Amino acid sequence: MIPVAFDYEVAESVDHAIELLGQHGEDAKLIAGGHSLIPIMRLRLAAPSVLIDLDRLDDLNYVRDEGDHLAIGAMTRHRDVHYNELVREHCGILGYTAGLLGDPSVQHRGTLGGTLAHGDPAGDMPSVISALEGTIVVKGPDGERTVGASDFFKDYLFTDLDEQEVVTEVRVPKLSSDTGWSYKKFSRRSQDWAIVGVAAVVEKSNGNIDSARIGLTSMGSTPIRATATEQALSGASPDQVAEAANSADEGTSPGTDDAASAEFRRHLARVWTRRAIEEALNR
Amino acid sequence: MQVKVNGVTYEHEVEPRLLLVHYLREVLNLTGTMVGCNTSNCGACTVLLGEESVKSCTMFAVQADGREITTVQGIAENGDWHPMQTAFHENHALQCGYCTPGMIMASISMLKENPDPSEEEIREALEGNYCRCTGYENIVKAVQQAAGQSA
Numbered sequence: 001m002i003p004v005a006f007d008y009e010v011a012e013s014v015d016h017a018i019e020l021l022g023q024h025g026e027d028a029k030l031i032a033g034g035h036s037l038i039p040i041m042r043l044r045l046a047a048p049s050v051l052i053d054l055d056r057l058d059d060l061n062y063v064r065d066e067g068d069h070l071a072i073g074a075m076t077r078h079r080d081v082h083y084n085e086l087v088r089e090h091c092g093i094l095g096y097t098a099g100l101l102g103d104p105s106v107q108h109r110g111t112l113g114g115t116l117a118h119g120d121p122a123g124d125m126p127s128v129i130s131a132l133e134g135t136i137v138v139k140g141p142d143g144e145r146t147v148g149a150s151d152f153f154k155d156y157l158f159t160d161l162d163e164q165e166v167v168t169e170v171r172v173p174k175l176s177s178d179t180g181w182s183y184k185k186f187s188r189r190s191q192d193w194a195i196v197g198v199a200a201v202v203e204k205s206n207g208n209i210d211s212a213r214i215g216l217t218s219m220g221s222t223p224i225r226a227t228a229t230e231q232a233l234s235g236a237s238p239d240q241v242a243e244a245a246n247s248a249d250e251g252t253s254p255g256t257d258d259a260a261s262a263e264f265r266r267h268l269a270r271v272w273t274r275r276a277i278e279e280a281l282n283r
Numbered sequence: 284m285q286v287k288v289n290g291v292t293y294e295h296e297v298e299p300r301l302l303l304v305h306y307l308r309e310v311l312n313l314t315g316t317m318v319g320c321n322t323s324n325c326g327a328c329t330v331l332l333g334e335e336s337v338k339s340c341t342m343f344a345v346q347a348d349g350r351e352i353t354t355v356q357g358i359a360e361n362g363d364w365h366p367m368q369t370a371f372h373e374n375h376a377l378q379c380g381y382c383t384p385g386m387i388m389a390s391i392s393m394l395k396e397n398p399d400p401s402e403e404e405i406r407e408a409l410e411g412n413y414c415r416c417t418g419y420e421n422i423v424k425a426v427q428q429a430a431g432q433s434a
Contacts, residue, residue: 001321008299008345038341039322042302051299055346079335083396103411104396105389106323108335109342190410191324 003041007050014060014139014166017052021164022141024050030166031055032075032114035106036123060113060168063087069174074113074137074167079104081112090174092283093181093199097128100183102191113167116152119159119222122193126153127215127223128183129170131199137169144168153222178204180280184272185217188259194218195260196268198226198248200276202233209236212277219252219269227251229273238281245274284348288313289357297344304328306344307354315356315384319413326412329385329392330354336392338411355384358391367391367429376425378416386412390426399430 009024011017021028029048031037032055040046054060060075063084070091072081081087081098088095101107101115101124115125116136129136130149137146141164152160161167175181185197197217203210212233214226228251232244247270254265285294288311295310307313307330316339319327323341330339331353339352358365364372367387377383386409393400393408400408405426406419414422 002302003300005298005300008343034343034346035323035341038302038343042321051343053346102323103326104393104408105326105329105336105338105411106341108332108337108392 001042003038004044004047006048009050009052010056011052011054012056014057014168017054017057017166018139018141018164020050020052021166024052026163028052030117032117033077033110034114035102035110036114036118036120054166065090065174066171069171072112072170072172074117074169075111076113078102078107078110078112078115082107091132091172092175093128093132093183093201094172096181097124097183097199100124100185112170116170117159117161117167119153119155119157121153121156121220121222121224122218123223124183124185124194124197124199124217127197127217128199129172129215130223130225131201131213131215132172133213134173135171136167137171138165139168140165146171149223150225156221175201176203178210180204180283182276182279182283184276184279186268186272192259196254196265196272198269198272198276200273200280202277202280204281207238209233209238209241209277209281212280214248214273214276216248216252216269216273219249219254219265221253224252226269226273233277238278241277241281242274245277246270248273284345286344286347286349287351289352289354299343299345301344302340303330303342303344303347303352304339306347307339307352310344313354313356316354317381317384319381319385324411324413325382326385326389326409327382329388329412331388331392334392334395336389353388355387358387365391367394367425370425370429371422374421374425374428376417376421377414382412382414382416386414386422390422390429393426394430400426402427 027049060073062073078098199215228247249266317327319325
């Protein structure tokens with residue numbers, strides 16, 4: 001359980017990290033909190049020849065109120081996201097989910113940018129950011145660009161990031177008082193990956209549903225939106241939720257593994273989507 | 284790298300792939316910090332980075348360069364146990380003792396963040412520290428006692 005030997009570089013700034021990525025080529029890997037990367041390096045499922053450490057980039061640890069959205073630095077630790085007052089006030093689902101990842105010691109190291117860049121469809125944060133329709137800011141040698149969550153996650157552990165790009169910021173909308181939310185995670189033990197997770201962000205008006213956005217965890221090779229359920233919920237009343245949730249697994253492609261069969265995952269997606277929407281309506 | 288561990292500054296040249304837990308145990312001979320699962324689940328290797336609990340199996344030693352680390356062997360003062368150690372002792376919050384160093388460090392970090400935790404909050408904050416002997420009851424009682432003392 002010892003990683004393959006590698007060279008270690010400390011990035012002094014984002015530009016320095018980009019420069020180092022260019023210098024070391026495709027075998028170099030960025031490390032943020034390391035709580036996805038180090039375990040897979042120890043298992044030798046990953047063996048980068050150079051690690052470029054973003055750990056010292058404290059200027060990427062922030063939460064800013066930008067009017068209609070919050071801007072969160074990519075190196076903001078999950079624990080800091082969890083406790084942040086702005087996040088609690090304006091984007092409860094994000095703070096709640098940050099407090100759900102791993103455990104406090106993991107949250108002290110793990111970062112918001114890191115978990116998105118890792119692009120694990122079994123990760124909780126990617127589906128939450130998808131349901132929020134968040135934006136990921138990335139910087140490369142040619143400057144900065146922004147990528148919507150739906151374009152960012154390409155495939156299993158594969159994102160829109162180019163080889164020389166770094167995630168610098170994540171933007172999420174400020175939710176109004178008419179917006180309910182829920183993140184439901186089904187797993188066997190407290191720290192396990194989600195067998196299925198459901199992130200629901202529901203716009204309410206006069207007791208009915210105006211619109212809903214639902215992100216699913218572990219239901220395919222990327223975080224997936226439950227678009228059929230979203231369409232069925234547009235303008236729906238609360239008594240139509242159960243029926244709408246029955247189409248939550250439409251268009252998904254869950255896998256079978258030791259934890260659950262694909263069929264069971266589909267069942268869970270339908271059940272937990274209903275429960276997530278019901279909770280969002282009451283929150 | 285230069286690192287302050289339990290108040291003592293050390294300078295070593297290490298391989299980048301050396302994990303912090305192995306640096307503590309094998310280079311500094313601080314074997315109070317345990318190796319458990321190796322995959323950041325069990326919490327046996329928990330130490331403080333600054334004031335925050337981290338799992339030393341999931342951090343490279345070089346990442347601690349310029350930082351301050353506290354292990355279970357650095358919390359007693361002038362030969363007097365830390366209140367958390369006393370509370371674990373008095374509540375018989377251990378049997379085999381393997382998880383205890385990690386439990387104590389995670390509990391100290393928890394009380395820093397939340398000085399007056401409910402029983403449920405204690406259980407949640409220790410979800411990343413496994414104990415296979417006690418069933419956790421006495422561990423929770425110990426943390427409650429320590430919280431009372433420091434409040």
